[in-house]
Amino acid sequence: MKKPTLLILAAGMASRYGSMKQIDGFGPNGETIIDYSIHDAIKAGFGKISFIIREEFLDSFKSIFEPKLAGKIETDYVFQTFDLKKYGIDKEIERAKPWGTGHAILEAKNQIHEPFCVINADDYYGYEAFENMVHFLTTQAAPNKYSIVGYKIGNTLSENGSVSRGVCQTDAQGNMAEINERTKVYKKDGGIVYENEDGSTHGLDANTPVSMNFWGFTPEVFKITEKLFVDFVHQNQTNPKSEFFIPLIADYLIKNNIATFKVIPTDAKWFGVTYKEDKDIVQENINKLVKDGVYPSKLW
Template structure:
């Protein structure tokens, strides 16, 4: 059996952060967050790294990652474009940003032929998550059995503003029954709350599992993803801000009894760069991980 592939979502423009955070340096020698994810992925047993990017980012990504990864792991580049003709859609639909993370998965269908994991480029996940995902993808995954790593929401907040989180509901078997996007989650008076559009707040337990976009799939997911994407485009062709997110795929598969999603728990503390002010916190966290021996000071 082929080793699983790690698909890194890096095509966004990082509007809130203000620059191309996917290749910003955070480690002691300018390492990116992606560097630490790849380091953990290689250690965990992934066989290939696939970057999903915009084509204009290609030279930047290659110059940063190819010298480090040559001889260590296979690399591949997939372009997320605005071209819909490859999906049989002849209309030219004007958009300022790509169609979202679900569309990014679909763009990889011709280049990924083995079980694969999807992560964000700008999130730090920790080795445990990669190790557990490889174990799932190599021993449990199948055409109707997928997974998601569930982080405790209390381990995923930003000190610099509210965050969006996919809150997972699970059944007795540990499978996800639904995922609800909460777009304004933040700590308040010692508790964690999410805020609705009407301004009302609702408490969330700190141990509530949430999605940080760490998913496990097999290639069979591409067929249903394409069908759902075509339907999504038809409904949203005049809505330039609409995005086709991975949870929309998961929600369809669960509610139609097409596939299950095992929630893989982790106690790891997530950190990332939602806001530019998060950079110092990320650098401090990485420096602490280097000091305690989790990573060498010279990663590569």
């Protein structure tokens, strides 16, 4: 069986962070968060890294990653663009940002032909998640069997502001029954809440499983994703801030009994960079992992 591919979402604008956090240095020798994900992915058994980026990022990404990864793992690049004609939509819709994470994975439909995993560029996930995902993709994945790594929401929050989280509900078999994207989740009065557009707040248990965009798919997902994306564009063409999130795809597949999503649990503490103020925390966490021997001080 062909080894699975790791698809890294790195086309975001990083508006809250203030710079290209995807290639910012955090490790002792300037390693990016992506470096640690790729290191874990290679160790776990992935066979290819596909970066989803904006085309103007290409030279920067190649100069940073190609020298490190040459001879270690295959790499390629997918561009997330504003071109809708490739999906049969003959109109231009002006937007400041790309169409979101669901559209990002769709852009890779012509380059991925094996089971694959999707992650964020600016999130640290830990080796266990990659190991468990490779096991799923090589032994259980099928056109009607997908997966997601479920992190406890209490282990995923920023100290410096609100975050977006896909909140998962599971059934008795450990499969996801429903996922709801909460775009404003934060700590409040010793607890955790999410805030709706009308300003109302609702509590969340700290052990609630959430998506950190760590998904497992087979290529069959592209066909249904394209149909959903085209419908989404037609419905949201006058809303320049609308985003086609991966959870929208998962929710559709589940509710229409097309596919199940195994929720792979983890107690790992996620960390990542949403705000500029998160950088010091990320560096402290990585330095501790190096000190504890999880990673060498010089990764490559």
